[in-house]
Amino acid sequence: MKAARIHAYGDPSEIRIEDAPLPTLNDDDVLIRTVATSVNPVDWKIRKGYLKSYIPYEMPLIMGWDVSGIVEKTGAAVTKFKPGDAVYSRPDIRRNGAYAEFIAVRESEIAFKPATISHIEAASLPLVSITAWESLFTTANLTSGQRVLIHAGAGGVGSIAVQLAKARGAHVTATASAAKLALVKSLGADEVIDYRCQDFASVAKDMDVVFDTLGGEVQEKSWSVLKPGGMLVSITDRPSEERAKAEGKRAGYVFIDPNAAILTELARMVDAGQVRPVIGAEFGLNDTAKAQELSETGRATGKIVIYVGHP
Ligand SMILES: NC(=O)c1ccc[n+]([C@@H]2O[C@H](COP(=O)([O-])OP(=O)(O)OC[C@H]3O[C@@H](n4cnc5c(N)ncnc54)[C@H](OP(=O)(O)O)[C@@H]3O)[C@@H](O)[C@H]2O)c1
Known part of the structure; x- marks a missing residue:
């Protein structure tokens, strides 16, 4: 699959757009085909190595801990989701993220995407x-x-x-x-x-x-x-x-963990018109480095999203 990865901590030039193996699924994992992801400051903080004493990442690493996409496949123990479902998540930052065509996410970290907004909009919300x-x-x-x-x-x-x-x-x-x-x-x-x-x-x-x-x-x-x-x-x-x-x-x-219950309630509020996504900039996966550079300025408006693929 196509992914934006780093092989070492450092500046944005470390981000390589390359082929990566498909994630392997645990029994409680869902394989999500990423439609969109978004950038959070934690992404470039991790890229710079600021969290390395806290989370010992293995390289190469795929960043991006927001995803909206379509369920491609489910692990043997998954009951809530099936292939074709539209979902969104803030996955575990201890695992590979969503700057990639596919991501494996625990079932317990996933919610159904708000129905009234696009995947690009939904990807801006979870974290x-x-x-x-x-x-x-x-x-x-x-x-x-x-x-x-x-x-x-x-x-x-x-x-x-x-x-x-x-x-x-x-x-x-x-x-x-x-x-x-x-x-x-x-x-x-x-x-x-x-x-x-x-x-x-x-x-x-x-x-x-x-x-x-x-x-x-x-x-x-x-x-x-x-x-x-x-x-x-x-x-x-x-x-x-x-x-x-x-x-x-x-x-x-507060330092957050994944929370599907909040995302389920948030989806209800979005669909009721109480919360709307605020997107200030959109990039393609090939421009992930530029997207992170914008985040690093500290001047972004709303969220910076990265479109990965259909629909
Ligand atoms: N603990 C956690 O679990 C957790 C979770 C999420 C985020 N965070 C952290 O929280 C911080 C904020 O995250 P974020 O995603 O909201 O960042 P962000 O989107 O990059 O924030 C950018 C915004 O900050 C504004 N800003 C900068 N200096 C300001 C000031 N002195 N007064 C008022 N506004 C100012 C900028 O507005 P102007 O351009 O108008 O200055 C810009 O709109 C980051 O450090 C992030 O790592 C922590």
Whole structure:
């Protein structure tokens, strides 16, 4: 099969478009024919070797841990899916990813794709949606009427987080640069902050939840906008428990695993018109290196998708 692989950690020039063996299937695996995949920052972080002490990858490695496609074949123990089903998944990052014509994914990590959107759109959703869901709902327990500040509301995670928070009935404030404020408003943000012209910490206040997608100084300054008892939940730098305690606030940290139950509920919300994919750029498999370079700028709008093949 055709795949984009790396044989060593390094810069985008390490990505080779080449023939790779078809994945072998375990009994609980589904072989998915990839229609589309998408790029997440974790892809290029892994390519650069940042996660190598955490996950000992064998080379060559296929990156890309989002997939939307068609079931080609099922392992002997699979009961939920059959060949021809349209599915989507955020598969296990410890295995080969979906920058390839086929990927083997555990049945438990797969959900039926939303019916009302294309595979290209569906491929943009799994990883960022599970992340936003687990951060806002599972960890911060965001409820209707609460106030939430979402950093980088136009990014891959942020653009879904704004919509999920709004669907939950929260009052949503989100940061973005000027050119992206209209997009963030169209996703449902009640208030937007141009973070380059305004100090968010002097504008936002009394937040029940801050969703930190940036870390560093942004996280540091975020404590001050929380009300007493409020939660700072991050997906980048783990927030200090000591600081939280000292301020009478709470700290949360999320690093996601596959979650088909969330994807099933998300598909229902997409088909009900409550959440829409936000795609800022589309590439072909041959241009995977360019797609990762764009992600690495940190300036992407919504998701960067990679189209692999039919339908
Ligand atoms: N822990 C986990 O399980 C997990 C899961 C998913 C992602 N992550 C991590 O979360 C981070 C975000 O991921 P992502 O996919 O959303 O990234 P992304 O799509 O690449 O984010 C890009 C966006 O960030 C915005 N941005 C950059 N600096 C900003 C600032 N100071 N204030 C407001 N917006 C700013 C950019 O807007 P402008 O162009 O307007 O600046 C751009 O729209 C990454 O580090 C990723 O690795 C962690």
